[in-house]
Amino acid sequence: MNPAAMGLLLFVSLTLFTFSVTRRFLPLFVMQPDNRLDNKRERAISVLKLFFGQLRFLRPFERVHGIAHVMIFWGAVVVTLSTVQMAGRGFSADFHLPGFGDSRVGLTYVFLKDLFTLSIMAGCTMAFVNRVFFRPARMILSAEALVILNWIFWMMVMDLLYESTLFILVPDHPEAHAAFLGVFGKNILMGMGLTADSPITSQMHAVGCWGHLILGLSFLNYLPYCKQFHEVTSLPSIFMRSLKKKGALTLQDRENEDAIFGVGKIEDFSWKRGLDMYSCAECGRCRANCPAHLTDKPLSPMAVIMDEREHLKKKTNLMCRAALHQVKKEPEKARAVLEEWSGEELVGGVISDETIWACTTCGHCVANCPLMIEHVDNIIDMRRHLVQVESRFPGELKQCFKGFENLSNPWSLASNTRGDWFKGLGVQTPEENPDFEYLFYVGCAGSFDDRYKKVSRALVGLMQKAGVNFACLGNDEMCCGETARRLGNEYLAQHMINFNLEMFDSIGVKKIVTACPHCFNTFKNEYPQFGKTFQVIHHTELIRQLTRKRVFAAGKKFSGKGPVVYHDSCYLGRYNDLYDIPRDIARFIPGVKLLEAERRERTSFCCGAGGGRMWMEEKIGKRINTERFEQLFATGARTIATACPYCMIMLDDAMKEKGMEEEVEIMDLAQMMLRSFED
Ligand code: SF4
Ligand code: SF4
Known part of the structure; x- marks a missing residue:
């Protein structure tokens, strides 16, 4: 290989990559401060579980797609070392990373590398087929995603070509003992007539090496401009995830005179929210069970993050200039630069008021985002601006406030x-x-x-x-x-x-x-x-x-209208993990036949009242409470058990709207329990 060409390739691509990444990260310096470096132990554990362990991809919820992601992710971690080694061989044919080579560690790595090359190729194929033929409703079919999957797949093909031809050219290469995939490729190519002396073997070897590196380095340079940038940002994003309690909103600092009341402009968000915008992988898990999105409201949590990201990108030049002033400790100049923005505003423009008010704060999006993006706080930040700075909110809320x-x-x-x-x-x-x-x-x-x-x-x-x-x-x-x-x-x-x-x-x-x-x-x-x-x-x-404590002996047989289904309240379940206790109470009552809805527990569906939605009119799309009532009724249950006033009121309204008071009853678990004694 030509060391000068390799040096030039690495220099150009790494310089361009550094420039692009700097441009992405500089704007974060003019966003608001947020201390995300406390409690490092807990943060490190999160990285182990959520980044390396990929826990949120392995939930029962659409496991096939999750497995494909894990296969590609782990493959990328392992194969990247081999790519570094391959680039080093552009300067010295025997180059290997310290401790690798023909040592036991090196050969084990070669075996694993081949295994994970296979894993990436299989993962890319699964993901491609899933997206094109079995795409779940949560996903969008983007050409970009398909191009990326192909890009990664062909990088692996090139790597395999490089390795297979290497073993033809150097028959006693020590790595051949462990590289089962390379040896398999070598045997196929030799079966096709390739030998160590045929010039085509050397040419194919060069194509494999340069092809893998050029595809890899160009992919690296594409990252800051596509959704795949999460490959760079996801580790810091997860490390600096919010450690506050699940059910708590971010505290607005009322004492600090410089504190901003909510978010009206993109730079009013904290820098971590900016990092989150880059991290969104557009997987759609956040919207899979979003009650607003599924009933045709103008809100999709994924779209909110993507739209904010596009807006941030549009303001990049301005924010970079402002950030340079900020770094030079010239906040006045930084503010003046930001004032130059004449494009669309974030709140009321990029993100419409209807979108901001459509959220029920059910928390499904946050609980399911593999990148730990905080959609609810993001939306509440914008509501805070609308209410406290602009005094702009749905008319119904005037009376409520x-x-x-x-x-x-x-x-x-x-x-x-x-x-x-x-x-x-x-x-x-x-x-x-x-x-x-x-x-x-x-x-x-x-x-x-x-x-x-x-x-x-x-x-x-x-x-x-x-x-x-x-x-x-x-x-x-x-x-x-x-x-x-x-x-x-x-x-x-x-x-x-x-x-x-x-x-x-x-x-x-x-x-x-x-x-x-x-x-x-x-x-x-x-x-x-x-x-x-x-x-x-x-x-x-x-x-x-x-x-x-056996304070209550079991009462008499429950005399309800039929089988019972328990509807999980978001604030009891998703925010406070109370899933079993309400069900235990229902089971304690003699004669209760407990059924389960398809959407239940962690993937339960909101009643539509949270986040103050109870006091707002629902004019767009299907009513969320009707949707949920239908889901519960479809189980065959005729008693809907609740443990929340909002859920009871919303489901009761839906039942009455359908004129089903004779067929169905909505009861709180406390009422069911007491009735079993009274009967
Ligand atoms: S909190 Fe619920 S309603 Fe709001 S965006 Fe997330 S999933 Fe949708
Ligand atoms: S916000 Fe999270 S869950 Fe939603 S699309 Fe982005 S990465 Fe996926």
Whole structure:
């Protein structure tokens, strides 16, 4: 091989690659700071599990595609070393990496390299066939993806050609003992008449070597301009993934005067969100079960990330210039450069308001993205800008925000009637029972919605039956702030949270039980952001504890309308991993025949109410609650068990809309449990 040509090839391609990568990363310097280097041990474990272990590709969810990815990924890791070795042989024919060569390690590597070359070729073929013939709905058929698969496949073919002809030219080459694939190729070529002396053998050897390297290096240079850039960014992206609790939103800093309220421009995002945009592999796993996307709303979490990435790319020149000022510690100049942008704005332009408001924050996208991209925080950041900076939000929310501000509930119902639901039940307030063990935090729906007031009463009935020492705040209860926070009204939410914290402190709250997964999630995962932790349990956890302690003997046979299906609430399941406990309660009730929906547990389908969607009109596409009701009804169940007020209200509405009240009933698990005793 010609060392000068090899040197030139490497110099040109690596210089161009460095330039392209610098251009991609420089804009991140003008984005907002975000400390992602804490807790390095946990981060390293994430890399082992999620990057090297490829755990999110091996879930039952579309496993064939996942296996193809793992085969290509691991193949690429192993074969890259061989490519480095091959480039070195352009300068010295005997070059090998330290410790390799004809040592035991070297020969083991050669064997593995051949094995993984096969794995890449098989993986590319599987992925190609899957995409073209068996493409799941989540995926898009992009020409780019097919070109990339072919590119990688032919790189492997060239490598094989290089190795097979090497063994013809050097019959006693030490690697021939381990390179089973190369020897197989050599035998085929020799069978076709190639010998060490035929000039075509040397020519094919050169084609294999140069072909592999040119394809490899040109691929490297293509990476920063295509979706495959995740090959560069995914490791740092996963290492610097969010370590905050699953159910918590990012805290908006209200104390810092320079802090930006939400995201209106691409540079308002943190640099990590920018890195995430580059990392998106366009696999579509995030949208596979997105309730908004599947009911034809103008929201696909994948499209949000891709559109943001395209916008970031359009602003690259400007942001690079600004970043250079930033690096020189000239923030004023950097800001002035960014002000020059005259193109489309991010919020309201690249990402429409309808897209931003369509999200139910169900969390499916985040839970399934193999690159750990944080779609929900991304969308909430934009809502925060719309609400707090532009005061622009769907008209229906005006009343809702007003209700929170004045009466601490979204329906604007009189706060001095909040505790009316427990009149005559013998429930005590903290004043009457200062030594309460549990604060039963009822929540807005449990206090004001007629359907869920029944659940509050059922839970009181169960707790009284079991002798639980609890108290309710009644009219002194305030909203927990969850909905205002998810609607982007962070200022209002933090005000409510701080108010509650002071009140909880004053009455000595240590344990909270609630029948609302939204309140539960906020108390458990978000209140600690404000410096306070309580023992928080959901009512299903309390009921299960009581059944385990044999406080409840099994009741009588459940007299429902038919078999039961449990609908997983996103905030109980996906955000807090409570999948088995509600099912255990259903099974505890005699006579319950428990069925399962196809979309359940981790891949459950949202009812459509989360993220404040409960208070917004749903004018586009099919109603999410109708879709979910149909999925549950299709199981053959005639009792739909829930453990969340939003889910109950949404499914109940869907049932009534279909006029199926006679056929189906929607019940909370606490009601089912109590009914089995009452019967
Ligand atoms: S949180 Fe749910 S509704 Fe929102 S984008 Fe993700 S999957 Fe879709
Ligand atoms: S955001 Fe994640 S899940 Fe969605 S397409 Fe990109 S990589 Fe795939």
